[in-house]
Amino acid sequence: MDALSRGCIIASTLILPVFVISKADAHAVCGDRIFPATLGINDPGVGDELSVPTLSYQPSNANDQQEFDVGAFSWSKTLFSPTVGTVGVTFSDGATWLHPGGSGWDPLSTELQWGNFCAPEHEAMITFGFNVSWANTGTGSQSQPFNTYQPVIDVGKGFGDLPDSFRSLRPLATTFELSETFPGESVTQGIQNSTNLNGGFTIQYSLPYYNSQVAAIGNGFLRHLIPITEFTFSKPIANFAPGTNVTTGTVQPGVIYLGDTYQVGVEAILPLNGASGHGVGVIASLDLYLDDLLPGTLGKPLFGS
Amino acid sequence: MKLLPSAACLFALLSASQALAHAFLVKAAPGVGSTVGTPPTNLLMTYTEGLEVPFCGVTVTDASGATVQKGKPQAVPGHSDEMSVPLNITGPGTFTVAWHAVSVDTHHTQGSFKFTVSQ
Numbered sequence: 001m002d003a004l005s006r007g008c009i010i011a012s013t014l015i016l017p018v019f020v021i022s023k024a025d026a027h028a029v030c031g032d033r034i035f036p037a038t039l040g041i042n043d044p045g046v047g048d049e050l051s052v053p054t055l056s057y058q059p060s061n062a063n064d065q066q067e068f069d070v071g072a073f074s075w076s077k078t079l080f081s082p083t084v085g086t087v088g089v090t091f092s093d094g095a096t097w098l099h100p101g102g103s104g105w106d107p108l109s110t111e112l113q114w115g116n117f118c119a120p121e122h123e124a125m126i127t128f129g130f131n132v133s134w135a136n137t138g139t140g141s142q143s144q145p146f147n148t149y150q151p152v153i154d155v156g157k158g159f160g161d162l163p164d165s166f167r168s169l170r171p172l173a174t175t176f177e178l179s180e181t182f183p184g185e186s187v188t189q190g191i192q193n194s195t196n197l198n199g200g201f202t203i204q205y206s207l208p209y210y211n212s213q214v215a216a217i218g219n220g221f222l223r224h225l226i227p228i229t230e231f232t233f234s235k236p237i238a239n240f241a242p243g244t245n246v247t248t249g250t251v252q253p254g255v256i257y258l259g260d261t262y263q264v265g266v267e268a269i270l271p272l273n274g275a276s277g278h279g280v281g282v283i284a285s286l287d288l289y290l291d292d293l294l295p296g297t298l299g300k301p302l303f304g305s
Numbered sequence: 306m307k308l309l310p311s312a313a314c315l316f317a318l319l320s321a322s323q324a325l326a327h328a329f330l331v332k333a334a335p336g337v338g339s340t341v342g343t344p345p346t347n348l349l350m351t352y353t354e355g356l357e358v359p360f361c362g363v364t365v366t367d368a369s370g371a372t373v374q375k376g377k378p379q380a381v382p383g384h385s386d387e388m389s390v391p392l393n394i395t396g397p398g399t400f401t402v403a404w405h406a407v408s409v410d411t412h413h414t415q416g417s418f419k420f421t422v423s424q
Contacts, residue, residue: 031415032417120415208329211330211332211337212329212416214337214418216332216338216339260326260329260353295412
């Protein structure tokens with residue numbers, strides 16, 4: 001067992017008892033806090049949601065290759081709510097066009113999640129997941145002959161527990177994601193498939209929270225907005241070709257419109273460094289809260305209530 | 306599995322006349338974070354969705370922690386997205402409202418805010 005795995009197990013053991021205080025709602029709500037679905041990393045909740053479509057125009061990479069992602073979707077389905085937490089599964093897929101390089105459907109990914117562990121008085125939430133990108137489910141330039149495995153941890157913390165003298169900062173929240181991707185095949189056609197450490201975090205300021213907790217916002221549009229900036233990174237940490245273990249990532253400033261039954265997010269994509277590419281991209285996504293839209297059918301756990 | 310609902314289906318889903326969702330606080334009177342000149346006799350709260358008022362709760366306390374609401378929240382006739390709480394405030398001070406709501410589709414939400422009475 002490597003150091004990272006030991007560390008994750010130890011961290012989970014220490015964190016889990018603190019968070020097993022209340023069974024959170026299936027919609028990423030923890031105490032007074034709503035954690036919206038985010039575009040660069042996952043939010044810390046398990047829920048019934050449909051994200052379609054997600055469109056992105058990626059900045060040119062270091063090899064001047066341009067990428068367009070069109071029609072990506074992600075469907076999250078809660079399976080059941082045991083005594084503690086919620087278990088769900090997410091199916092994700094989409095099409096990618098590379099110029100030059102061709103196009104194709106990405107491999108189908110499924111992530112099994114156990115989470116919604118919430119400490120409501122601290123607006124703290126955590127979810128654990130295990131994602132698999134399945135071999136031979138992609139097409140064209142995106143075809144992949146091996147599975148890729150990815151344990152994931154997602155954490156969220158709202159700052160509603162700040163003292164009253166800092167109440168203007170209470171709408172702030174941060175979320176954090178850490179994962180590692182393990183290819184099911186170490187070498188494919190003479191090319192090494194690296195193991196990567198991935199992560200990211202968001203900083204968000206919720207105007208809906210401000211409106212209901214700090215002071216009323218008269219404008220009906222503004223009080224739905226959550227300005228946000230996301231940071232993502234990825235770094236090969238094992239089985240990489242010499243000189244390729246470079247950290248790449250993005251900075252993604254943007255805004256989320258939080259509706260009653262859906263949300264719309266738009267973010268710019270800025271390369272973190274030269275190795276990440278150059279230019280500016282954009283990503284946009286529509287998320288439907290199925291637990292609100294279809295609470296009696298698709299919006300409830302598959303097993304039990 | 307590759308499902309892509311048509312744009313028409315998405316529009317229909319979002320335009321559902323009877324929206325069922327979490328009930329989040331839109332506004333209150335006295336307002337969130339507001340200062341009022343005279344002690345209010347009632348707290349009115351408006352939400353994004355219809356409420357199951359019998360399952361909702363509101364606590365209003367003064368700076369010493371003493372409760373100043375009189376009884377349980379009441380439904381507002383003709384406004385399923387509102388609830389009101391009668392108050393017994395006799396003087397100036399800062400008051401804390403802690404609420405929890407259950408929407409008509411049984412989703413739970415909660416929150417808190419303050420308002421001030423200046424005289």
